[in-house]
Amino acid sequence: TSNETPAASTQTKAAGGSEGNNAPGKKVVIGFSAPAADHGWMGAIHANAKAQAAAYSDVEFKEVDGGSNSEAQRSTLGTLIAQKPDIIVVLPHDGKEVNAVALQAMQAGIPIVNLDRAFPDALASRLVIKGDNYGMGVSAGHFIGKMLKDKGIANPVIGEIAGLEIPLTVERSEGFKAALATYGFSVRNRRSAEFTSDSGQREASQLLQALPKIDAVWNHDDDQGIGVLAAIKQANRSEFFMVGGAGSKLAIDAIKADNTVLKATVTYNPSMASSAISLARLIAQGRGMGDLTELQVPKEVTLASETITKENASSYDKLGF
């Protein structure tokens, strides 16, 4: 999240790893479909995928617009399948809604790499690589729970600013709730923003109004967090601390600087798009992962959700988007 060009902020794996995974292989066409980028995280997904593909001389990258809903994505995926690429990387609007099309592609012999939001049907993808939404909520819950316990607050007021109410947001909230429950805490007020900074500001300002005194806030998304922080500043509030989500460059910088209420953020890194392209290339070329013994790429990769704090922030610099 910045005004810089995305090329400067994409995350690619440096060429020249072990076992020559980066050595050029047979030419492959990788199709790519993800929801239209309308906020920072999704923008980074698109940019990362494109940049990682460009890093390989043997990859032709064919991106189709994933549109603004499942229906549009199904239709454009259909046209992509008709063009018969070697492999397709799909980040669906909703795995369940795009499942049928993915299955169709697999049956037509085109492997599918399922990015982030999983298809319910195991036959619908060759590889699933995803973040851990539930785990993200858990990480945030534990960080907040521990901080408050340490401060000795018995009955804390905890606020939550969720993202757009889609299944992944619900998962995050469930993880958050479960982790807090282990400390005997619960969420007092939860508002849903839309992953955009203006909606973040709007919902945060209302949350602050509803809770005259707060101890901690979890905001699901650092991009909407720009607005959330703005609202907090506008309301002149500082009696609480906040945890972010996803891990944007701005958030990491703010954590390092330690001059706002933002004390930590839990990652959900769009670098998974780069990894998905890399792995898709290997699958299409019939190669395995360099560091693993297996001859083929594994079937499922789930990214861990890490917690970035002031202490470890500097090591996450290159992952911030």
Next chain:
Amino acid sequence: MSDATPTPTATPERPQLPAQSPPVDPAETAVASDKATSGRLSWWRGDGGDGAKRNLGLIGVLVALIVVGAITKPDLYGDPNWVWNNVLAILQLASVVGVVTVGMTFVIIGGGIDLSVGAIVALAGVWCTTVATQNFGAGGMIFTALVVGICVGLVNGVLISYGRLVPFIATLAMLVAARGLAASISNKQTQVSSSTFINDIAARKVIGIPILVYILGAVVLAGWVLLNRTTFGRRTIAVGGNPEAARLAGINVRRHTMFLYALSGLCCGIAAIMLTSQATSAQAAMANLYELDAIAAAIIGGTLLSGGRGTIVGSLLGVIIFATITNLFAINGLSIEAQNMVKGGIIVAAVLIQQFQYKSVTRLLARNRVTTA
């Protein structure tokens, strides 16, 4: 002044009125006035083929879009097999919105607007894929979707016609409420349909044509007959075009308005089944912004937003035009931002082409009429 005959000053002799001058045979008068008026006057200019002419314009737009497609992707368009498949893909893409648009067209012609269509589709879809409903099998699911659609539509109708709410506000409120209810029923989860019958609707073809396209065809045909051949349809035009006149003519405007929203709800119910079948699942956020798509398609198709005029065929063409634009972008692999910028331009261009065509056709016909007269 003198011979100007200031009439009402009680004159003994009756004023000269033309009617009393030589009593004429009515047939003769008809002929005479025929000459006097329609001879040159072409009193009865225009033939109501208005809609039909407009549709010619829309077909022109469609042809233009296909030409653009063929120019940008000559390789694909060179393959007749691909072209046929692409036509089917476009029709399939148009099918769900198309069904919704038929209902919307009735509502708009009837002087209203229905912003809740997308929400009704979502609610009906979610309701018919709950575990409890799925236990009743495909029949139960279809029944549920249709009943939910009709009932929500009826609530809209009652609020608008008997509660006297502005349609925009009433259906906006319904939009919000129905999406909320759908989210609460589905617990914000995506509900997978396990009925093969339902899922097959979108997956199967009959004689090479997808079942969804047949459904669209059937709904369009039914809509056309309803609008053009039944008292319900003709009264819809009256209710939308001149509600006062409709009321004076003894039409129960309120009841009729209520039925229009129920009809729209029914179409949403049908669309919900189709969409659920396509996605093999349903969720509260589905059919997002269908209201905009349907309204835009109807208006592009020549339906007046103020009511009283519109055609089903025009609406269908509108939907197909939008689907063709989407398809065009997909086969050209445009990025979404480029796509959006171009799309705005295409919509404007489409309407301008259509207007231009419409005008020239009208002018041509008018000229012919005058010269032959």
Next chain:
Amino acid sequence: MSDATPTPTATPERPQLPAQSPPVDPAETAVASDKATSGRLSWWRGDGGDGAKRNLGLIGVLVALIVVGAITKPDLYGDPNWVWNNVLAILQLASVVGVVTVGMTFVIIGGGIDLSVGAIVALAGVWCTTVATQNFGAGGMIFTALVVGICVGLVNGVLISYGRLVPFIATLAMLVAARGLAASISNKQTQVSSSTFINDIAARKVIGIPILVYILGAVVLAGWVLLNRTTFGRRTIAVGGNPEAARLAGINVRRHTMFLYALSGLCCGIAAIMLTSQATSAQAAMANLYELDAIAAAIIGGTLLSGGRGTIVGSLLGVIIFATITNLFAINGLSIEAQNMVKGGIIVAAVLIQQFQYKSVTRLLARNRVTTA
């Protein structure tokens, strides 16, 4: 001229009339009824008394909402300090949409509709926060936002008035195109505003009241004066109420229509600065669905969707009502689905309350009037 010719002469002897009531001098009756009506009506003179009465209804709705808030959260409402802050929070929440709604009200009264307002806000916001623009400082940013707003509005206006596109379609196309352009300019990134001047607009208060609220107040006041006290406003009402009559009265309907959309664009430019300041950033997806919010607020406020009637105060009240509903949900911590379900119901209830109040006020006045007559 009365004595130029002897036309209406009163006869001394009155004819025998079968009327039951004693004959009255016509002049007397006229004078009497004149006094009876206009005396009372003068109350509401100036801004179409209808609107004023309707606004009473809206205030009633607002009071009802506050009462509900106080009942559900007595602890919070017990603290006057909090209540005052909450009023400010509601006004701040309403401020951006409020400014957009003022422009929208003009467009709708003028017989059009502007679906592109949200997109224009986003485009103006994104354009004014590009690195290149930010280099010119706050002045350059503000200038850019306003110019972008006006220009996009002018394009809308030209398409509609000279290109003869239906407003719904033209502004829908602009919605799509402007969002696309915004995405392309911002490269789909959130652009952070580094101007303290801009960011302070939302953060600062003057005499305890946020600057944003002053801006809203200024725009509403300007809008009110423009609509009710200037020839521009009168032309707007004429153009929307009966375009043909306006044209035949010598008003340049097309040019005026164009100006209306430019005005709406200007309001969007102002709103863009306000929203950018609130979020200290801008992005292509911001101001999502503001078009719906603004249209709904205007209509709730009594603006006729078919044009020719509406008030700025009503629109402002409409926006505040919606903001109060949001605030009510927030302080009660409702889940989004419950919130949506209740919101639909509240909107319906609000309109019904308003109608009821409006009717009873009207009836009361009418009764008084008749009895004095």
Next chain:
Amino acid sequence: MALPEDDPATASAEAVAAATASAEAPLVEAPADTVAGEVVLRLTDLVKTFPGVRALDGVQLEVRAGEVHCLLGQNGAGKSTLIKVLAGVHQPDSGQVEWRGEPATFANPQAAMKAGIATIYQELDLVEDLSVAENAFLGHEYRNFGFVQRGRMARHTRQILGRLGHAEIPPGRMVRSLPAAGKQIVSMARALSHEARLIIMDEPSAVLAHDEVGNLFRIIRELTAQGIAVIYISHRLEEIREIGDRVTVLKDGRTTAANLPARDTPTRDLVSRMTGRTIEYVFPDRPTDDTAGDDLLQVEGLTRTGEFADVSLNVRAGEIVGIAGLVGSGRSELLETIYGARLPDAGQVRMNGKALRPGVGSAVRAGMGMAPEERKSQALLLGEPIYRNVTLATFGRYARLGFTDAAKERAEADRIAETLELRPRDVDRPVRTLSGGNQQKVVVGRWLLGGTKLLLLDEPTRGVDVGARAELYQVIRSLAAQGVGVLLVSSEVPEVLGLADRVLVMREGRVVREAAAGELDENTVLDLVMAGSLMEGAPA
């Protein structure tokens, strides 16, 4: 809405034959006492109030079968309200309605129609995008399981239209494409499509020209011959004398005279009962010597294909020029083209010697003003107050730096309201609530505010009552005396002849005769407009 078992088409065909026969018989003066049919309708003490107005304040009315019962009254007297109560559109506040001997209430238009009351409303009540046949049968279509029987409806419509003397109107044509007169005929066809016992006609002749009025009267005679009662409303006394049997006069919502014989009651009586005073219904005197100034308006070879061709005329300052012609002779189009509201195909319009740029704006700036023909669609903002309608074209004149001056506008509008006897006089009332005639006064009044050099008036007295009409003539003449040029279009030949200094006769889009008003009489003009024999030899 049950349909009669047997096809009414055949039934009424016989009726037509019978009626035509009686119509062809030499016209009998039907004296009032020959109306011996039973009383079909009796209203006692009917009261109806609108917010702020007591529109009906104790009306008595008695209508017999087979009679033409005329309603007379000034604009706003309550005539339209009364018939709307009868038609089930409004519910009376109190009073009794007795229909065919039994007390009745008509809860909605449907109920009234079912009872056998059909109505032709003052304001056209057609659906533009339905066909002629569909409009005629709106609400009681021939149908079969919900499907419209289009053939049957078309046939019956064609027959009714034939009966109305307009067999040339195709039943399938969209009403939108018909001129105003054609629409009026469709309205009548609708009333005739019902099996009615009572047909109410609210100023049906207002948009009809003379030949059409003759047609209308022939139909009315057919109807009454079948024992059908007709309530007839008109401001043209000569019509009432010709077609009416008995007259009821309303004033300020009350019956001031009932059951007067239509033919024998002296005009003086009728007028004084309507207005409470006597009005000499005469046209103001023309100035004796030629006071007209220089050419104000010059029109040369103006042509719009299909509407009018090669029209040349001029209007001098202080002169009233009248245009006579049949409905559909292209006069409205001519006026609108002069005014810049339509683009000419050929020809030129000059004001004060300067050619006008196209567009209404430049015409208005040059000092033209036009009162258009259709008040509702072309002239009024129905929801806006009267004063704002009166100043619609001139509010800019009272404005300073773009800020309007409401007080001044009201004062000006008040003045107009007084001059034209607007009732109610309150200029803050929405125009929507005015009676038809009063709305017309607002339209004309708009251009009487001063600053207008040339006034184009299209049917300015349509629906205006006798008293106000005299006032209006007076105002127009005094404007001319102040140097304003007036171009007047009217379908009432006496009006054109009486008011204008000079008269142009138009037929089929061409000027066929131009002469000083004094040189023409009504018969000559009527012959001219109807393509009579006088054509030859008459200088064009």
